[in-house]
Amino acid sequence: MTVLMLIIALPHSANAAATGYAHVHSDGHSVLRSATGAAATLSAHAGEVVAVVPHSRLAWLRVQLPPASHGPRLPSVLHGLLEDRLLDDPQQLHIVLDPQATGVARTGGETLVAVCDKQWLRDALAPLQAAGLTIQRIAPELSPSNGPVLHVMGEPEASQSVLCHARGVTLLPPNTAQWRAFAELSQDDLHIQAEPAMVARVQSTLQRQPTLQSAAQRWVQSSQSAWDLAQGEWAQGRAQRTQRQLQAAWQNLLHAPTWKSVRWGMVALVALQVLGLNALAWRERSALVAQQASLQHILKATFPSVTLVIDAPLQMQREVDVLQQKSGSAASTDFEPMLAALAGVLPAGQTPSQIHFANQALRVQGVTLDSNASGVARLKAQGLSLRQDGNDTWVLQAEGAK
Numbered sequence: 001m002t003v004l005m006l007i008i009a010l011p012h013s014a015n016a017a018a019t020g021y022a023h024v025h026s027d028g029h030s031v032l033r034s035a036t037g038a039a040a041t042l043s044a045h046a047g048e049v050v051a052v053v054p055h056s057r058l059a060w061l062r063v064q065l066p067p068a069s070h071g072p073r074l075p076s077v078l079h080g081l082l083e084d085r086l087l088d089d090p091q092q093l094h095i096v097l098d099p100q101a102t103g104v105a106r107t108g109g110e111t112l113v114a115v116c117d118k119q120w121l122r123d124a125l126a127p128l129q130a131a132g133l134t135i136q137r138i139a140p141e142l143s144p145s146n147g148p149v150l151h152v153m154g155e156p157e158a159s160q161s162v163l164c165h166a167r168g169v170t171l172l173p174p175n176t177a178q179w180r181a182f183a184e185l186s187q188d189d190l191h192i193q194a195e196p197a198m199v200a201r202v203q204s205t206l207q208r209q210p211t212l213q214s215a216a217q218r219w220v221q222s223s224q225s226a227w228d229l230a231q232g233e234w235a236q237g238r239a240q241r242t243q244r245q246l247q248a249a250w251q252n253l254l255h256a257p258t259w260k261s262v263r264w265g266m267v268a269l270v271a272l273q274v275l276g277l278n279a280l281a282w283r284e285r286s287a288l289v290a291q292q293a294s295l296q297h298i299l300k301a302t303f304p305s306v307t308l309v310i311d312a313p314l315q316m317q318r319e320v321d322v323l324q325q326k327s328g329s330a331a332s333t334d335f336e337p338m339l340a341a342l343a344g345v346l347p348a349g350q351t352p353s354q355i356h357f358a359n360q361a362l363r364v365q366g367v368t369l370d371s372n373a374s375g376v377a378r379l380k381a382q383g384l385s386l387r388q389d390g391n392d393t394w395v396l397q398a399e400g401a402k
Contacts, residue, residue, distance in 0.1 A: 004028055005048045007219045009141070012056050014123035021128070024216045028223065029257070034216040039131040050223045051125060051135045055142040059115045060168030061085060065101075067108035074105055078113060086115070094118045099226050112144060112168060114227060121234075136236065138229035139222045142169050148184035151218070152194040152202050152210065159198055176205050193218070314399070317383055333360040333398045341382055342396050345375030361397040369394055 009022040023042060025032045061082065069077045074097065079090035086093065094116050098104075101111035125135060142151060142164050149164040150172075161172040165184050172179060179185050185206070192210035194202045202210045213221075230236065253259050295312035303319045321333055335357045346367060353366030369375075369386070379386050385399045 005050060005223060006042065007050045007052060007223050008042070008128065008135075009052045009215075009219050010054060010057075010121075010124040012054050014120055014126075017124060017127050022215070022219075024219050026220045026223070027254075029220070031214075031216045031220055039127040039133065042128070042131065042133060048136050049128075049133055050137045050139055051128070052139050052141050052219050052222050053116060053121070053229060055140070055162055055169060055171070057116050057120060058140050058142075058169070060144060061113050061115060062110055062167065063113055064110050065105055065108055068106065069108065070102070070105040082113070082115070088117070092118055094121055094229065094232060096227065096229050096231055099228065114140060114143075114229065116229070118233075125234075135230065135234065137223070138234060139225045140169075140227050140229065141218065141222050143222075143225050143227050144168050148187055148190045150185065150190060150192045150210075151213075152192070152198045153215065153218075154195065155197045156201055159201075317398070335362070338362045338384065338396055341379060341384055342386075345369070345379060345386075361395055363389070363393065363395050365390075365393045367392060367394060 005026045005028050007024040007026055009024075011017055011021070017039070020036045020038050021042070022034070022036045024034045063078065063081045065077065065081075075095070078095050078097070082090055082093075082095065096114045098112045104111045121138075128135060142162055144166060145164045146166055151162045151164065153160050153162070159174075163170045163172055163182060163184060170182070172182065184190060190208075192202060192206065192208055193213040194210035195214060196212060199210055199212060202208070253263070292312070296309045299306055299309055299312045299316050299319075302316070306315060306319065309315065338357070338360075339355070339362060342362060342364065346369070350367045352364040354364065356363040369388075376386050379396070380399065383399050384396055386394060386396050389395045
């Protein structure tokens with residue numbers, strides 16, 4: 001089983017990290033296994049590491065950005081806008097702008113920001129960093145959504161209900177009678193996700209069937225959030241971000257349900273290509289076998305004395321040469337035709353100092369030839385081969401002869 005992602009749930013209290021971190025091994029879309037362990041036991045994991053900030057540690061605020069707030073000015077602009085709305089000094093807070101608000105910062109307009117305590121985040125991540133883990137992304141456990149989503153977590157004795165909506169994330173009061181004040185809870189498109197221990201209570205309270213979702217499944221869903229809090233002192237370089245994006249795209253292609261049809265299509269395409277190549281190779285092989293069989297048939301039909309066929313064209317040439325010798329006509333491997341063929345490829349002004357002909361092989365000395373010249377190709381077309389035998393000695397004979 002290949003683990004592509006390690007999702008670590010950061011505790012509400014940084015001191016609780018000493019007892020271990022709840023974490024999930026995932027392929028990016030489903031829970032492969034979940035457990036709780038010390039930071040040192042997680043350091044051997046080789047994959048994308050995502051830290052999840054609990055909803056109790058994040059505040060969501062809407063701000064009205066003035067035009068031209070983008071670039072280096074953005075942090076100081078956000079600090080100025082939030083200074084009167086926060087209890088702590090903005091310098092002590094980690095403030096992240098909505099990832100879809102890049103254009104808003106340039107032109108001006110209303111947008112969302114996520115805020116958490118810097119020191120808490122440092123303390124919560126410190127044991128992981130000391131164990132050699134590189135936190136590549138920091139995602140919120142719950143984030144705003146276009147459609148209302150109600151998350152019911154915990155046990156009946158200690159439960160929490162959190163409403164995610166377009167304006168932010170709201171912790172609902174424990175008294176369900178007060179929920180009437182939240183219009184989103186009565187909308188038809190409300191989606192309810194409840195942990196196993198809270199399913200029955202949700203059904204009786206809201207008279208609606210919730211979707212079962214464990215804490216581990218919620219963390220996996222959080223890892224896909226568009227919000228990345230790994231900015232400022234926790235930011236990484238462009239190369240690491242590009243690598244993460246490519247890795248996430250590869251994970252989606254391999255495991256995302258929405259890409260299932262594409263995966264099957266790619267498998268079918270590869271299978272079709274393999275079948276097509278095999279069919280083409282079989283057809284070419286059959287054509288070659290048929291051609292060889294035809295040549296053998298022609299050779300045996302023309303020269304019945306040939307009983308064993310090894311190289312049909314070469315054997316046919318030899319049989320034709322024998323017939324030419326018997327009829328008194330010059331064969332292509334006789335002295336005169338071979339001398340004429342050699343004269344056609346000799347460079348101008350060169351004359352052999354010695355010529356010797358024996359056993360259908362013409363040996364000449366005192367000439368300089370290029371074994372790669374086009375003349376050699378012409379000799380080969382005539383069924384002759386030219387090879388060098390010494391510094392200035394060349395041998396011309398029929399191809400395949402020794």
